[in-house]
Amino acid sequence: MTMVSVEDVTVRRGRRTVLDAASVQFGAGRLAVVIGPNGAGKSTLLDVAAGLLPPGTGRVLLDGQSLSSLSRRELAKRRAYLPQSPQVDWAISVERVVALGLTAHLPAFGGLPATWRERIDLALDRFDLVDLRDRPATQLSGGELARVMLARATVGDPALLIVDEPTAGLDPRHALDAARRLRTLADGGCAVIVALHDLDLAARIADDVVAMKNGRIEAHGLAETVLTDPILSDLYDIEARVSRTADGATIRFHA
Numbered sequence: 001m002t003m004v005s006v007e008d009v010t011v012r013r014g015r016r017t018v019l020d021a022a023s024v025q026f027g028a029g030r031l032a033v034v035i036g037p038n039g040a041g042k043s044t045l046l047d048v049a050a051g052l053l054p055p056g057t058g059r060v061l062l063d064g065q066s067l068s069s070l071s072r073r074e075l076a077k078r079r080a081y082l083p084q085s086p087q088v089d090w091a092i093s094v095e096r097v098v099a100l101g102l103t104a105h106l107p108a109f110g111g112l113p114a115t116w117r118e119r120i121d122l123a124l125d126r127f128d129l130v131d132l133r134d135r136p137a138t139q140l141s142g143g144e145l146a147r148v149m150l151a152r153a154t155v156g157d158p159a160l161l162i163v164d165e166p167t168a169g170l171d172p173r174h175a176l177d178a179a180r181r182l183r184t185l186a187d188g189g190c191a192v193i194v195a196l197h198d199l200d201l202a203a204r205i206a207d208d209v210v211a212m213k214n215g216r217i218e219a220h221g222l223a224e225t226v227l228t229d230p231i232l233s234d235l236y237d238i239e240a241r242v243s244r245t246a247d248g249a250t251i252r253f254h255a
């Protein structure tokens with residue numbers, strides 16, 4: 001079943017068209033990576049798919065229902081969204097930040113049910129945060145905070161997870177680890193949409209790739225059909241060479 005369907009969506013910012021008649025579908029149990037140069041419109045597409053930016057024209061459906069018809073709580077229960085460079089504005093413990101990811105699922109009043117505590121423990125463990133649970137989130141390194149935000153986004157087991165550059169600032173071990181977690185979530189049935197600049201990582205984890213440039217979707221489909229020399233060379237205006245490896249591909253650019 002298709003989870004998210006972006007249908008002929010155009011978004012304008014001022015006089016500029018930053019998303020131009022974009023149509024693409026994201027399926028349950030699949031991990032789609034959105035690639036493209038700076039300013040291509042990746043974050044705009046993610047914002048539209050997350051229901052955070054209303055399309056100027058066109059529509060976005062989640063399991064056949066228009067996103068604009070869903071209540072904010074219903075949307076928050078079903079999809080999690082993690083923006084590029086998220087911030088924490090005041091001192092709050094790591095554990096509390098992760099617990100915020102459950103807000104839409106919890107009763108509006110009363111204590112935290114025990115089952116949800118287990119979920120928080122699991123999320124902390126998954127992202128290697130157990131030792132940091134009582135630390136103020138304002139006192140973490142950029143990479144530690146990125147892991148906390150991934151834990152928050154995934155603690156409620158969303159059906160749709162949208163993540164903008166989740167590995168920026170992560171060291172190689174934690175970047176690979178975060179990418180594997182996203183892969184595992186997709187394998188468990190979640191529709192995962194990730195914007196990534198790291199194309200080698202994209203080749204490792206993606207089922208599908210959406211290639212964007214100048215607000216347009218230039219190509220989309222199975223990762224191996226999009227991550228090719230001609231498509232990447234056109235996309236980035238620099239010669240690209242893709243070498244297939246056992247667990248994905250290595251992509252090199254030549255000036």
Ligand SMILES: Nc1ncnc2c1ncn2[C@@H]1O[C@H](COP(=O)(O)OP(=O)(O)OP(=O)(O)O)[C@@H](O)[C@H]1O
Binds near residue numbers: 018037038039041042
């Ligand atoms: N709030 C805004 N007002 C006006 N223009 C904007 C706004 N946000 C984004 N844009 C423009 O829209 C275009 C697409 O931006 P977007 O953030 O979607 O690109 P991106 O592919 O995610 O880029 P990057 O790889 O640099 O994160 C860019 O040209 C950007 O300057």
